[in-house]
Amino acid sequence: MPFIPHTESDIAAMLASIGAPSTDALFDEIPAELNCGGLPGIPEGLSEMAVTRLMHGRAARDGFYTSFLGAGAYEHHIPAAVWQIVTRGEFYSAYTPYQAEASQGTLQLLYEYQTMMAGLTGLDVSNASLYDGASALAEAVLMAVRANKANIRRVLVPATVHPRYLAVTRTTVKNQGIELVTVPYDKATGATDLAALEALVGDPAAGLVIPQPNFFGVLEPVDALTDWAHAHNMLAIAVVNPLALALLKPPGSPSQPSPASGGGQGWGEKGADICVGDGQPLGVPLSSGGPYFGFMTARQALVRQMPGRIVGRTVDLDGQPGFALTLQAREQHIRRSKATSNICTNQGLLVTAATIHMALMGPEGLKNVALASHANTRELVAKLSAVPGVERVFPGPFFHEAVIRVNIPVPDVLRALRAQGILGGYELGRDYPELADCILVCATETRTDDDLAQYAQQLERILSRRREAPPCAYKS
Amino acid sequence: MLIFEHAHPGRRAHAQAPFGAPAADDLPVEALRRTPPPLPETSELDVVRHYTRLSQKNFSIDTQFYPLGSCTMKYNPRACNSLAMLPQFLSRHPLADADTGQGFLASMHELQEMLKEVTGMAAVSMAPMAGAHGEFAGVAMIRAYHDARGDTARREIIVPDAAHGTNPATASMCGYTVREIPTDRQGNVDLEALKAAVGPQTAGLMLTNPSTLGVFEQTIVAIQKIVHEAGGLSYYDGANLNAILGRVRPGDMGFDVIHMNLHKTFSTPHGGGGPGAGPVGVSERLRPFLPIPFVVEERGFFRWAEEADCPQSIGRMSAFGGNMGVLLRAWVYARMLGGQGMQRVAEFAALNANYLAAELNKAGFVLAYPERRASHEFIVTLKKLKDETGVSAMDFAKRLLDYGFHAPTTYFPMLVPECLLIEPTETESKETLDAFVAAMVAVKREAEGQPELVKSAPHKLPARRLDDVKAARELDLVWKP
Secondary structure (H helix, E strand, O other), X not given: OOOOOOOHHHHHHHHHHHOOOOOHHHHOOOOHHHEOOOOOOXXXXXXXXXXXXXXXXXXXXXXOOEEOOOOOOOOOOOOHHHHHHHOOHHHHOOOOXXXXXXXXXXXXXXXXXXXXXXXXXXXXXXXXXXXXXXXXXXXXXXXXXXXXXXXXXXXXXXXXXXXXXXXXXXXXXXXXXXXXXXXXXXXXXXXXXXXXXXXXXXOOOOEEEEEEOOOOXXXXXXXXXXXXXXXXXXXXXXXXXXXXXHOEOOOEOOOOOOHHHHHXXXXXXXXXXXXXXXXXXXXXXXXXXXXXXXXXXXOHHHHHHOOOOOEEEEEEOOOOEEEEEOOHHHOHHHHHHHOOOOOOOOOHHHHHHHHHHHHHHHHHHHHHHHHHHHHHHXXXXXXXXXXXXXXXXXXXXXOOEEEEEEOOOHHHHHHHHHHOOEEOOEEHHHOOHHHOOEEEEEOOOOOOHHHHHHHHHHHHHHHHHHHHOOOOOOOO | OOHHHHOOOOOOOOOOOOOXXXXXXXXXXXXXXXXXXXXXXXXXXXXXXXXXXXXXXXXXXXXXXXXXXXXXXXXXXXXXXXXXXXXXXXXXXXXXXXXHOHHHHHHHHHHHHHHHHHXXXXXXXXXXXXXXXXXXXXXXXXXXXXXXXXXXXXXXXXXXOOOOOHHHHHHHHOOOEEEEEOEOOOOOEOHHHHHHHOOOOEEEEEEXXXXXXXXXXXXHHHHHHHHHHOOOEEEEEEOOHHHOOOOEOOXXXXXXXXXXXXXOOOOOOOOOOOOOOOOEEEOHHHHHHOOEOOEEEEOOEEEEOOHHHOOOOOOEOOOOOOOHHHHHHHHHHXXXXXXXXXXHHHHHHHHHHHHHHHHHHHOOOXXXXXXXXXXXXXXXXXXXXXXXXXXXXXXXXXXXXXXXXXXXXXXXXXXXXXXXXXXXXXXXXXXHHHXXXXXXXXXXXXXXXXXXXXXXXXXXXXXXXXXXXXXXXXXXXXXXX
């Protein structure tokens, strides 16, 4: 019993106090026929040393790869201080800050986080996190429908939104009779097709989702899309990479522009109304997919429609500033079946990491990471495009991902690269059949010149050998 | 002081940002940010000191006893953290092919299998990222099951009045209406009310067992019969699984679908509000609807199941499959405990709860259900104290903070007036429990002698009682210089 402190004499004294003959007697209200009599199918317990040995072996087996995979999860440098502070017991093992006086550390941190996210996205208010970027988009869609006074239950979603985000949104909203209408992309540019959007004018919608950058890494015409949404009485829902916002224009234009809110130069005339995304690029390791965190910011007018926890600054009995969870009447533990969402536990510890990360990077550091990632991807695309048999697909500007086309089957290329310790990118054919010969590549600031050269060299070798060799040469 | 107030223009953590990145001269000017993002400009030491100091303003399991009912605040073993943070696991990309992550996936598969064994369910998916997320998956599966049979008239989910708020909120999110049923005087579901509530409109029942009242539903077998005979399915809210781990399995109790809170029962950290993990388990008839992904094994090779594997799945719940790092921590915990260790969890959680209840009762506290065995938690009602002294459960809880104990859960479940829901967990020693009883007694004495002292508590914390009304009326959610 690895974590149970009781001695034999403790047990005897405690049973005597209870007046029970044995610990078994404490279960005497449970119908005897339900007792499963133990868990024979669970392996025997191991010491910490034995588990450590086992786990180290498995980790070593998985090893390390040089990754050019992005597609919604990005490898970035994380300052050592971030996770050393995050895993301090006072953050790591604290409960949700319902007892405000005993949680001022977490609450102040969340208030600082809300301030940072509002500033980064150019909006007025932020919640304290959602599960991930995909579920944040789902919540934003629900929020747009709730905020729609005409009870229009339709939202437009470009095909350039992350396909998994769309899948999660579908899972979340389908039982509430909400229709998601796909807006096709322009095959030449890889950006949302404005003409196709115009064709959807006849059917009113509550919101238009606008990704920036989009799933292909391409920059969308966000000004035109935002203005179009507002011209047709829709909320503009931005889905962004938060790192990109250190470089790119923020979606929102705050109600009261100030230096702290980024100056008020958002998308289009009025700026986006809701902004969501995944906070993983802000100090959260890849970790096979999670835990990450979803963020959500919005205009002040929408704050009561927001899901999830929100921290407010207030004063205590002595008039000293302090922090508390607020607007809890939106939430499930108060409003029950009428709550804005069922969300309770969210991703607090990841927000702790992101806040410390953003504070360490500062405005210039974060921008430099964005610039370095952009420059590396530019260089990668140039190198790969020079390889015979490779071409760049969408010609316009991109952030830190781009699409290339190869002239032999993508799975074969990626497998051959993997054999050289390289994760070559994302196979777009998994979601876009028309792009079956395409790879989405990404080179963040963590990739070196040598990494980029290695990728190009290996790709050239693979493609040239394939042209000369019989087609089965790379089947494993 | 806020981090923004520590900032000075031009100061930075020089070690962190990459040097010499070229300008993005290929991007159109209208796409670029005109002013830098309003993040603080600070040194590395500024940041480390600020957040270390903030951490010291928190209560946490590592520093305090948390008898927080329904939250299972047990010790979070450190090895779970260090092993989940091995660099190979941290650097693994979620979309990397399965052949690059067989060590990781083997652990995920083992955890999935252990959770099946622990719950007695036919299949498990670990996709949901928190308890409420698991609830959503569970109720969505109930709906998918009825819909697949063309049984679309079932529009109601039955929820006992003592249920967690997430239960009715989840039913609403799945497009159902909620019908609440009362609890009888013994703390059990009122069977007559349940019989009256079920019918052709019943999609299912959501139940926590042991309930949030801290007692085992003794009529669980009868409850299942009533719901199933009406054509409904039964949902097990696993919030209180710690109480019965290795003793009674939800599957053996006849539940069709369940969720577990790994951040409770499997001791992954609460992290100041997450991340959690809320795996779901199902009986055979709900297997086709499980959320993706889950791990499948094919001749010793592990991979995630995708859309093509399960066409009837309710779908994806997250972009990349779930809170993997939390699941790894749960795996380490489960392997350290083993089957016997898991049984002892429930045994000692029950011992601690019943001991604490007995000692508090002897010290003059009123138990809400004195004639019942406590499960892993129990309720004290302070109604008499409130009537006599004006000191509320909230005041009492705040004063306990001054004594260095986190407050128990207050005002939940709502049907017991002025309640404290107390869950000590199995990892606390007898001395800690005795010290807590002493603090409870001391606060009670203070309430009787100096009620104002208790009503204005806490006095020794980083902040005194906060003005919630002001917080909500004069919203200040974002700092402005």
